[in-house]
Amino acid sequence: MATTALQRTGSSYQRTSPSSSPRQRLSSHRSSSLSRFERDGFSLANTTDTGTEAAEAASRAAIEEFQKDSVFAKFLAEDFSPTQFASEALSSGSAASSSEKLQEGIQLLEKQLRSEVFLRRDELLQQLSNLKETESVLTVVRAGVESLQASTQRVRSEIAEPYKQIKIKSRQLASLHDTVELLRSVIRALKQLKKLQELMESGGAKADLAKAAQLYNEIETLTKEADLAGVEVLDEEIPWLLEVGNQIRSEAMKGLESGMEALNQAEVGSILQVFYNMGELKSTVESLISKYKGLVVKSVSSALDMKAISASAGSSQGSGGLQRSGAPQAAGGSRARESLWQRMGACMDQLHSILLAAWHLQRVLSKKRDPISHIGFLDEVMQVGDPMLTERVWEALVKSFGSQMKSAFTASSFVKETFVMGYPKLLSLIDSLVEKLVHDTDVKGVPAAIKPEAREQLIAALEPFQTAYLGKSFGRLSDFVNSIFPTAIRGSIPTQEHITRLVSRIHEELDGSKSDKGLTLLVLHEVDKVLQLFAEKAKSQTYTGLEARQVTGPVTPQQLKNFTLCLYLQEVHSRISMLGGLPSAAPEVLSASLGAVYGVASHCITPLFKAMVEKLESCILQIHDQNFASEGNVRDGCSKYMEEVQKWIMHFRSEFLSKLLPGSLSAAVPVAGQSIAASLARRMASRVLLFWVRHAAMVRPLSESGKLQLIRDISELELVVGQSLFPVEQLGSPYRALRAFRPLVFLETSELANNPVLQELPPSVILHHLYSRAPEELESPMQQEKLSPELYSLWLDSEGEEQAWKGIKATLDEYAEKVKARGDKEFSPIYPLMLQLGTSLIEGG
Missing domain, CATH: 1.20.920 (Histone Acetyltransferase; Chain A)
Structure with a gap:
């Protein structure tokens, strides 16, 4: 400030420097005013203490008077409601008196307010004086603010112009830099264009496609990154550049197709380098895989195209061709089936070629690396976790094959019938495809074209045909079994011709599926069910009454039927067990049904053998009725009970065993093992020998003559058992026990x-x-x-x-x-x- 400001402080004055700032002057005014206010307030406090105390006492008295009054006390409540007070006054019927009461209160309050103002007059006047001084201080502050604003404007005007110049120069520099960079990019692009033109004019594009592709890619990259669109010198070359790019792609694609067809790794690798140099390797590979996937789908659908099959069969709908239902008429049926199988074979060859090409492409990509950046081509076209190229093509194949097969099964009765009847042939086509792919892509260090579960994926698509084939197989065999066991005729047994035909049909069903072990096992399960049915049917025709167990008379017709059925069942068991060329799991699959057949065969004659053993045991028990204690009582021949044993054994041989064991006893053992009748005869012979030895040992008392008699009985028993039941030399321990009993006695x-x-x-x-x-x-x-x-x-x-x-x-x-x-x-x-x-x-x- 140009002038000197004086400020009153108490009874003295303080001069401020003209050079002091407005903020300092404002601070000085504020501190002096506060000092004066504090001093004046202190003096006022000394002169008005008595008046203040009187005013506060009067205020408290007025408030107490209001609190005691029933009407005015309501106005002191915090929840006072004027509306409620007015409503109560009007409803009480004394509105006039309430109004007068309120007027009295108002007058009392006004009187109290006047008293307050009067008692605090000096204090109020002092506050008013302080406000006037504050206004003067604000005037000084306002002048200082205006001075500060003027100074700021001067500084702004001094700085703005240099800033504007710097901004303009910076923009010019940036423009110059961009221009220089653009010129450099244009020059570089023109140089690359010139090199590419020289290469193309010299006719070297075919021989050095990779270099041409690299030049083309560099020009394209420069044009896009530097945004050279609009540069006339380059725009004039764009049509030619596009033409060259198409030419490089065309030549490279021709070379790639040629290399893929010949499966030439070197040629395919060099062409892939061309596409890599052009920056189009991933898109090219994706295009090829999409092409292979489309060819797979087209190949499968074309193989099952009924119109094409009908046309290739040389027939029409009006003359022995395919009817609307998809079933062939008689004249063209065989030709249509032959055409269908030919198309399926061609389809499998096409699928093999497509998968092999995809695998070859994948193999080259996995080996090839860019010679400059050393980036692997397979890493360039695939991300971590992505499926392999062959997996993508195989997935499309499985999906299309499953869909087409399902559609053909439900929509075309002709295809259904053909594939169901020829399911083994269809399965052999699948096996041939899988085996060829595995064999042709079995290269060390390179993943195969398909995974181990690939075959099961394709076979899963044939499940409807497989189920129908197995159902027909079971139906043919079960129908034949039902025909040889008519349920309406009790005791009806099949003939030898029936048994031979049953075994032959089972053999035919297994022969039809022998090309595939898995299918053979499935057919074996159906054969297992048929043999179970055969056993149940045979069991229902078996006689089990007393006539079947009688042993005292001649053989009965019921027993003869049981004998015949036993021999037939055993023949089925033996011939099925001896079938060759079956999987190693075949015995386990057929064990239950063959056991059932063997069990029924045994059931046919076991009760008879049990009855014969019981009869012979009852004869041997008569040894205890003989007298072996007296001396000199030796018969010329065997004992009487032994004569009974001999008689019944001979009877059993002539009436029963001769029917079950034809010819010599040595012939009773078939190639597959001992026959059921021979096994039961062996058990019966062993039981007879051991039973006799047991009870001969119990004879008591036993004299020397009795011992001699037992020795004669041993000889007769050994002779009759060996000749009529089973060769005793083959009985093992029972025969050794009989022979050992002889020296034991003496x-x-x-x-x-x-x-x-x-x-x-x-x-x-x-x-x-x-x-x-x-x-x-x-x-x-x-x-x-x-x-x-x-x-x-x-x-x-x-x-x-x-x-x-x-x-x-x-x-x-x-x-x-x-x-x-x-x-x-x-x-x-x-x-x-x-x-x-x-x-x-x-x-x-």
């Missing part, structure tokens, strides 16, 4: 302990025989329990050798107690021998 008791003959006999037989040498008071378990030989024999069959020894041991213990009770000091020599042999034989056996 061995001295002292020679028994370690004699090797004991190893061939069951322990119970040895111990039971020793009872015949023991004193009478040493009773056998049969005697002790008072059981019949038959019941005791049944008990031995059910309990076994260990329990038999426990029973024998109990009799030995009882004998020892008897001896001790009598006071005897010595036991019979048999007692310790039986203890020793029983313990050693049971523990060792």
Whole structure:
């Protein structure tokens, strides 16, 4: 400020410097005013303390008066409502009196306000004086602000012009730089164009497509990145450049097709380098894969095109061609089927070529790298996690093949019938395609064209045809089985011709599918179901009554039917078991059904053999009715009970076994193993020998003459069993037990302990025989329990050798107690021998 400002502070004045700023002057005015206000306020406080106290006392008295008054107290409430007060005054009927009361209150309040103003007059005047001084301070501040604004305007005017010049110069520099860069790009593009023109004019494009492609790509990249559109010198060359680009692409595509057709890796790799140099490698590969996928779809749909099939068959709808339903008429049916199979074969060849080409392209891409950047071509066209090229083509093939096959199965009865009847042939086409692809793409270090599950993917598309084929296979066989077992005729059995035809038909069904192991296993499952049905039908025709089990009379017609059915069932079992050329899992698949057939065959004659064994056992049990104790009572021949055994064995042979075991006994064993009848005869012969040995050992007492008689019985039994039931030499342990019983009878008791003959006999037989040498008071378990030989024999069959020894041991213990009770000091020599042999034989056996 140009003048000097004076400011009053108390009773003195302070001069401010003319050079002080408006902000400083404003601060000085503010501090002086505050000081004066504080001083004046303090003086006022000293002079008006008494008046203030009186005013506050009067205010409190007025408020207390209002609080005590019932009407005015309502106005002091926080939730006072004028509307509610007026409504209550009007409803009370004393509105006039309420109005007067309110007027009195108003007058009281006005009186109190006047008193407040009067008592605080000096304080109010002081505040008014302070406001006037504040106005003067604001005037000084306003002048300072205007001065500051003027200074700011001067500074702005001094800076704006240089900034404007700098901005203009910077824009000029940027324009010059852009121009220089544009000129450089144009020059570079013109140089590349010149090189490309020289290359094309020299005729080297065909020989060096990669270089031409690189030049073309550089020009294209410069044009796009530098935005050279509108440059006349370059725009004039654009048509020629586009023509050259199309020419390079055309030549490269021709070379690529030629290389793919010849599967030439070097040629395909060089052409892929051309497309890489042009920056079009990924799009070109995508185009090729899309082309292959389209060819796959077209190939499959063309193979099943019924119009084309009808035309190639040389027929028309009016003369033996395909009807509207898709089924061929008689005249053109065979030609149409032949045409369909030819088209399917051609389709598989096309699919093989397409997949092989895709695999070859993928193989070259995986090997090829750019010589400058060293970037792998396969990485250029694929991202991490993307499916391989061959996988994409195969996926399209599977999808199209499945769709077309499903459509053909439902829409064309001709295709359905042809593929169902010739399903093995259709399956062989699939197998041939898969095998060829695996073989042709089996290169070390390179993934194959298809995955291991590829075959199952294609076969899954043939599921409707497969199901129908297996259904027809089962239907043909089951219909034949039902025809040879008419349910309305009881006891009807098939003929030999029926059995031969059944086996032949099963063989034909398996032969039709032998080209594929998987299909053969599926057909085997159907054969398994047919054999189960055959077994059930045969079982329902089996006789199981008393006539089937009778053994005392001649063979009955029912038994003959059972015999025949048994032989036929066994023949089916044997011939099916011997089928060759089947998968290794065939026995497991057919085990249940072949077991069922064998079980029914056994069921036909097992009751008869059981009855024969029971009859022979009853004859052998008569040994206990014979007298083997007296001396000199030796018959010229065998015992009477043995004569019964011989008689019944001969009867069984002539009436039953001769029908089941024709010819010599050695011929009863077929190539596949022992026949059911021979096996049952073997079991019967073994049972007879062991049963006789068991009960011969129980004979008690036994004299020397009785021993001789038993030896004669052994000879007769061995002879009749060997001639009429089964060769005894082939019976094994039962025959050895019979032969061992002969020396056992004549061995001295002292020679028994370690004699090797004991190893061939069951322990119970040895111990039971020793009872015949023991004193009478040493009773056998049969005697002790008072059981019949038959019941005791049944008990031995059910309990076994260990329990038999426990029973024998109990009799030995009882004998020892008897001896001790009598006071005897010595036991019979048999007692310790039986203890020793029983313990050693049971523990060792």
